Amino acid sequence: MAWRIKVQNLLVQACGVDSEHYKAFVRAERPGVYNGSYDIFLRARAVFRAAKEDYEGGYMESARSLIQAEVFEDELAQAQELLGKGYYAAAVIAGVVLETGIRELCDRHSIPHGKLDKMNADLAKAGVYNALQQKQITAMAAIRNSAAHGKPEEFKQQDVEDMIRDVGQFLAQHLPV
Known part of the structure; x- marks a missing residue:
């Protein structure tokens, strides 16, 4: 659970609370009907990786x-x-x-x-x-x-x-x- 807070904070700091990355992360960490913690982790990790790629690619720097x-x-x-x-x-x-x-x-x-x-x-x-x-x-x-x-x-x-x-x-x- 602590990883969620850390990643959420990092996304807010790097991307902003109104960014698509942050919004996608919040959606990804919501539990669904048929998925558990591992599924939530996989979705959240995918969003974090996408944000990381955008950051490393310089896309966030231009904004x-x-x-x-x-x-x-x-x-x-x-x-x-x-x-x-x-x-x-x-x-x-x-x-x-x-x-x-x-x-x-x-x-x-x-x-x-x-x-x-x-x-x-x-x-x-x-x-x-x-x-x-x-x-x-x-x-x-x-x-x-x-x-x-x-x-x-x-x-x-x-x-x-x-x-x-x-x-x-x-x-x-x-x-x-």
């Missing part, structure tokens, strides 16, 4: 990437709107999007998470992007940090506009959908 791209786009649009109203918190939002994208790149390249500077250096060292891109990320992180610490004298509005644009371009280039 995740689409959702993530949509969220990034919405957050950058929000940053642009805030900047248009004179709020430098836009740099903080764009910086969060950047750091989240960097973490995702680290995951895709099996690089451990850490501070942004360390992840940035590790990604450049791994050849995910070049030293110029690394320096650009460092500069964007500095703008974000200045905005987060209430130091607007350390950057200009144009810097934040460029940052929002550059974060979007970086994500489009390195985390394509």
Whole structure:
């Protein structure tokens, strides 16, 4: 019985509660009129294997990437709107999007998470992007940090506009959908 809970939890985490894999698993674990525990196990195992194949084949990753791209786009649009109203918190939002994208790149390249500077250096060292891109990320992180610490004298509005644009371009280039 414990295996059912573990598999169910894994499917929810990997696929989502509304996924076909999860729904099929729930249906498969329902006892029928003429079947016992072993039959339920075989049906549930088949669903789990199908989900595993889809995961290993990268089919679930593409859906995740689409959702993530949509969220990034919405957050950058929000940053642009805030900047248009004179709020430098836009740099903080764009910086969060950047750091989240960097973490995702680290995951895709099996690089451990850490501070942004360390992840940035590790990604450049791994050849995910070049030293110029690394320096650009460092500069964007500095703008974000200045905005987060209430130091607007350390950057200009144009810097934040460029940052929002550059974060979007970086994500489009390195985390394509």
